[in-house]
Amino acid sequence: MLTINRFLAFLFLFIVAGLYSSFAFYYLNEQETKAQIITDEFHRILGEASYQIATELEGIDSINNFKSRFNRQVAQNNLIDAMIITKEHEVLLSTNPSIKRVPHNAHVHSNMDEKKVTQLLAHEVHQITFQVYEQNNPIYLSIYLYPNHYELKGYFSQTTNTYILYTFFPTILIAALLYWVFRSRLIRPLESLRKFAYYHDIVPQALKIKELEAIRSSMVQTFQRLEEETKALYSSSRKDALSGLPNRYQLNERLTWLIAESSRADAEFAFLFVDIDNFKNINDSLGHDVGDELLINVSEIMQSEVRGYDIIARFGGDEFVMVINKYQSHLELNHIIDRVLVKLSKTQLVRQQPINVTASIGVAFYPKDGDTTQTLLKNADIAMYEAKKRGKNQVHYFTEQLNQKIISEIAMEQELKRALANHEFEMYYQPKTCVKTGKVMGVESLIRWIHPKKGIISPKEFIPIAEQTGLIIPLGNWILQQAMQDQLEWQKQYGITLPVSVNVSAIQFGHDKFFSELHDLIYRLNFEPRHLDIEVTESVLMGDTEKHLTLLKKIRGIGISISLDDFGTGYSSLAYLKTFPINTLKIDKSFLDDYRSNSGSVFIDTMVRMAENLNISVVAEGVESQEQLDYLSSIQCQCYQGYYCSKPIPKKEFIQLVHKLNV
């Protein structure tokens, strides 16, 4: 590729060659002119001498009269070595006594028209022949001129030196000057522009060449603009646009730095994952603008509670991360978190609307709970979810135990999916027995997971996970169908008609299609609805009251009865019993465990009396002994469930049990 340096080298060679050839032309021309002048001079001398002799010679004997003139001529002209006059082969006169013979050199030329320097130097002798009369007889004389070759060579070599002197130095000087101009005005500026374009560091000085200066100034402007844009982009890519807090990228960077620093100093810091409780509701009901402003408020509140070296970042949506370090004790850290929670829960005025929010915070510690950003984030997130589960508006600290629990829950989810597809579930049945007669009055269906490796798994282990993952919907449908089919089978095969109770979880109950699917199933199986009892817990009543009341009424409307499970353990309210169409109260096992104590018996007695007054039947759960049964009998509780009668058993065993008890 052609570079400027190469181009300049070519240019200089061209200039040097041009200068040299023009100087050479001038020099050669000049040499030729000088050679011509010298030759002409020799010509003139010979011509003049021949004329003088021809006109003045009186007789051949008087030829020596011209000697003095010839001597003078030779003496005056240092380019002439000698002159002689000859007649035929005889030397008549000579300015140099050593020349005694007529030159017979083959190189003697009489033609003096050629004017080349080399030929001038090559001529050894110049000659002219002319005619004179001796007693009226013509005779021919010749004059020979011997050039002084030593002087001639010296003369021409002197001009050659002068030529070299006059051509070499100016050429080198001009070339050097041109090179300097090009280098300082073109090559160096271009090189500085190249470096500037590549490194963007040193801004080149203003340039002398107008076009280059235009390029330089436009480059400077462009780079300045690019730098500003890059800065703006860098800042926006690291900041959350809404709150102005660092975003997750900046958080990652700062955490990486903090982890390195803490690892060196062997220090601990707390990683807090903060999630605003029910933020979606605020967004949905009050609009995104209000939601956005609320998030700004929240970020300001959090900022006001931490110190400069702590980090607050918006992680996305309503999730924030706080990294708190340099606290004296966990107590101090807890104070900080508490302050944030308290301040957040105070009524906030957003667009003239008073809004109450709370937050759930999960805490993981570096390095105890994780020594990478990912692990800390994951563990703080797990802890945050635990805080939510425990009722929100609180902080929960991560522990490895909790982590393991979550991990096994995740594994359980996968296994549950597989189990559902592989039909690994089976319904067990536990009788509801009459306290007085000991006969089976009804039956509760209780699911079991027959795991191929682990054996029977209790519903307490997998139902909560099925609820969390939504698997409870297909599983719940299967349970209902299985319980109804078994009930129908007992009727048809054994003539046993017992109402079957099926547990329905709050999530299953809240599912939009719950009623329609239940209705379809009953219709499809041709099942008598009054033989079905649905067991719900108090949490079902606490949710969307209006919706659930309507649903319960619809269920009751088609003839299905409703039992309230685990009664007395939750937020039992008399209002529920008044409002909701409940058929049966199931007194929780914990009360029966405690029946001997005064307070325990009072509760059981009160519940039985209250149910009686409200025309609601009662089932006491968890009866394990004759004493408990006697007690129930003494307070006129009609029905019980418990190991005392039977544990939950497979359907075939259950039928045998019914046959045995209901004789």
Ligand SMILES: Nc1nc2c(ncn2[C@@H]2O[C@@H]3COP(=O)(O)O[C@H]4[C@@H](O)[C@H](n5cnc6c(=O)[nH]c(N)nc65)O[C@@H]4COP(=O)(O)O[C@H]3[C@H]2O)c(=O)[nH]1
């Ligand atoms: N120690 C003791 N325990 C007794 C006694 N009598 C009954 N139990 C146990 O008490 C639990 C009663 O069921 P739950 O309160 O509805 O509590 C159930 C229910 O909430 C849930 N569950 C069970 N099956 C299903 C189901 O098919 N669907 C749904 N959604 N949940 C179910 O799992 C929970 C646990 O079920 P299980 O392990 O079968 O445990 C059953 C039963 O085996 C007793 O005398 N002593």
